[in-house]
Amino acid sequence: xxxxxxxxxxxxxxxxxxxxxxxxxxxxxxxxxxxxxxxxxxxxxxxxxxxxxxxxxxxxxxxxxxxxxxxxxxxxxxxxxxxxxxxxxxxxxxxxxxxxxxxxxxxxxxxxxxxxxxxxxxxxxxxxxxxxxxxxxxxxxxxxxxxxxxxxxxxxxxxxxxxxxxxxxxxxxxxxxxxxxxxxxxxxxxxxxxxxxxxxxxxxxxxxxxxxxxxxxxxxxxxxxxxxxxxxxxxxxx
Numbered sequence: 001x002x003x004x005x006x007x008x009x010x011x012x013x014x015x016x017x018x019x020x021x022x023x024x025x026x027x028x029x030x031x032x033x034x035x036x037x038x039x040x041x042x043x044x045x046x047x048x049x050x051x052x053x054x055x056x057x058x059x060x061x062x063x064x065x066x067x068x069x070x071x072x073x074x075x076x077x078x079x080x081x082x083x084x085x086x087x088x089x090x091x092x093x094x095x096x097x098x099x100x101x102x103x104x105x106x107x108x109x110x111x112x113x114x115x116x117x118x119x120x121x122x123x124x125x126x127x128x129x130x131x132x133x134x135x136x137x138x139x140x141x142x143x144x145x146x147x148x149x150x151x152x153x154x155x156x157x158x159x160x161x162x163x164x165x166x167x168x169x170x171x172x173x174x175x176x177x178x179x180x181x182x183x184x185x186x187x188x189x190x191x192x193x194x195x196x197x198x199x200x201x202x203x204x205x206x207x208x209x210x211x212x213x214x215x216x217x218x219x220x221x222x223x224x225x226x227x228x229x230x231x232x233x234x235x236x237x238x
Contacts, residue, residue: 017151171215
C-alpha cells in the first residue's frame with residue numbers, strides 16, 4: 001500500500017470572487033494537492049507533523065471512509081450531485097493560522113465541484129463531524145444554487161454576514177430535522193458580533209432579524225441590504 005500523504009493529483013479550482021491580497025493581487029483559484037481518492041471522493045491533508053503515522057492517528061482510514069460516505073449522502077439529500085467532491089482536512093494547531101477555525105464549503109465557478117474544508121478542532125471533538133458536515137453542506141447549497149457567489153475560500157465578507165446567514169441555515173436544518181445550532185445559540189452569537197460593531201438597540205433588532213430569517217432561503221444581496229440598513233459595509237479583503 002502506498003503512502004497516504006503521497007500527492008497523486010493536483011486539482012485546480014477557480015472562483016467567481018477572488019481573494020485580494022494585501023498587495024492588491026487578485027487570486028481567483030487554488031490548486032489542491034490530492035493525497036487519496038476513495039469511493040470517488042478526493043481527500044487532501046494538511047498536518048503539522050506530515051507523516052503517515054500521524055495521519056493514521058488524526059484521520060484514520062476507516063474514519064475517512066465514513067466521512068466520504070456521510071458527505072456524499074448529505075449532498076444528495078440536499079439535491080446536489082457534484083461531479084467532484086473534495087475534502088480538505090487540517091490538523092488543528094493553535095500556532096498555525098489555517099483557512100478556518102472550523103470549516104468552509106466553497107464551490108467552483110462552474111458549480112460542478114464542492115470543496116469541504118474541515119479543521120480537526122476542539123469543536124469537532126465535542127460535537128463530531130455530522131453537525132459540521134450538515135452545516136457546511138448548507139453553505140455549499142446556497143452557493144451551488146447561485147444565492148451566494150462562488151468565492152475563494154479566503155474571502156470573508158464579515159462576521160455579521162455569517163451570523164445572519166446562520167439564522168437561515170440553522171433554521172432550515174431544524175426544519176429538516178438535522179443537527180443544528182439552536183435559535184438561542186445563534187442569537188447569542190449574533191449579539192456578541194453586533195455589539196462589537198456598536199450597532200444601536202441591537203438586542204431587539206437582532207431578535208426581529210432572527211425571526212425574519214430563521215429557516216428562510218436568503219441571498220447575499222439580501223444580507224448586504226440588511227447590513228446597509230444597520231450602517232454596516234462588507235469587510236475589505238486583505
